[in-house]
Each structure stands twice: as C-alpha cells, then as structure tokens.
Amino acid sequence: MLLLNEGIGTTITLFNTGYAQSATLGEPLFVEKGEDTIVGEIGPNRTQHTFTSNGTMNGNIEYDKTGEYVSLYKGNNLTFDQGHAVMKTKDGETANYTFIEVFNGTDYQGASVYSTNSTGKLSVLDNALVIYKIEQDENGNYVDKQWLWK
Numbered sequence: 001m002l003l004l005n006e007g008i009g010t011t012i013t014l015f016n017t018g019y020a021q022s023a024t025l026g027e028p029l030f031v032e033k034g035e036d037t038i039v040g041e042i043g044p045n046r047t048q049h050t051f052t053s054n055g056t057m058n059g060n061i062e063y064d065k066t067g068e069y070v071s072l073y074k075g076n077n078l079t080f081d082q083g084h085a086v087m088k089t090k091d092g093e094t095a096n097y098t099f100i101e102v103f104n105g106t107d108y109q110g111a112s113v114y115s116t117n118s119t120g121k122l123s124v125l126d127n128a129l130v131i132y133k134i135e136q137d138e139n140g141n142y143v144d145k146q147w148l149w150k
Helices: 121-125
Strands: 002-005 011-016 019-024 030-043 046-057 061-075 078-089 094-103 107-115 129-136 141-149
Touching: 030 061, 030 129, 046 078, 046 141, 078 107, 078 121, 094 121, 094 129, 107 141
Parallel strands: none
Antiparallel strands: 002 011, 011 019, 030 046, 030 141, 046 061, 061 078, 078 094, 094 107, 107 129, 129 141
16 A cells, blocks of 8 residues: 655655555655546446646646546445556657556545656656656546656
8 A cells, every 4th residue: 555645755655564664755746737537438337538637847847648547446435547648848758658546535646657768858757657646626627746756
C-alpha cells in the first residue's frame, strides 16, 4: 500500500509485509488540472475513459497531456485503473507514459513510467518513475500532483 501525506516535505510510506520505508519527496515535479470523460461501458464493471490536462513541470515548463484508461470496479468503493498518455510541451517536446492507479472513493493514487527521446527539457523523464495523487470533483475535473521517484 502506498500512502501519500501532503504538506511541507511530503512523506510517503510503503508497507510491505511488516517492513516500512519512508522517503521525503519535496516539491511536486508536475502540477496539473484536467478533465476526465467516461467514454462508455466495455464490459461488466469495466469503463473506458479519456482525459486531457495541462500544467507545469518544475513550476515553469508548460505542457498538455491527452490519454485514455480502463477502470475495473472491484467493489467496496475500490477501482483499479490502467492506461497510457502523451505529454507535449508548448515547444513540441513529447514524452509517453503508462500508468496504474487505485481509486478509493475519494481520490486517486498511482504511478507512471515515462519514456522519451527528448534531449531537452523532458530528458529527465526517460525511464522515470513518477508517483501521484489526484483529487477529482463530481464533474470529472481534477487536480493532479506528481513526484519523481529517485
């Protein structure tokens, strides 16, 4: 289980069969706002979604993201999501990523793995693991904060 505790010097705690490890994450790498749209039901307890967002990386690199994912409702207010997306800066650099996340009825928590051929601003994202927390309203609008896992 991955727990995020936001605040000054954000701390996460990983629990694995009695072993606990903590790390301070610092400031988020990405802060973005977006919108999630339900495309439709694709099977029992399975829903397809699309999303678009925009934000800043390191507080000053503007970008847009588009992607899609599939949600699997597991019961007891627990949903598991898996998807992929593309990030594009205002000057045309791109990075692709895949992600998994869980929704517990109040917010989303997950991890993304990025890849890019960029040699510029986004080069730090090649083979990068990012963890995140998303808060979403009832209309599908969300705020997403993401931290680079080093």
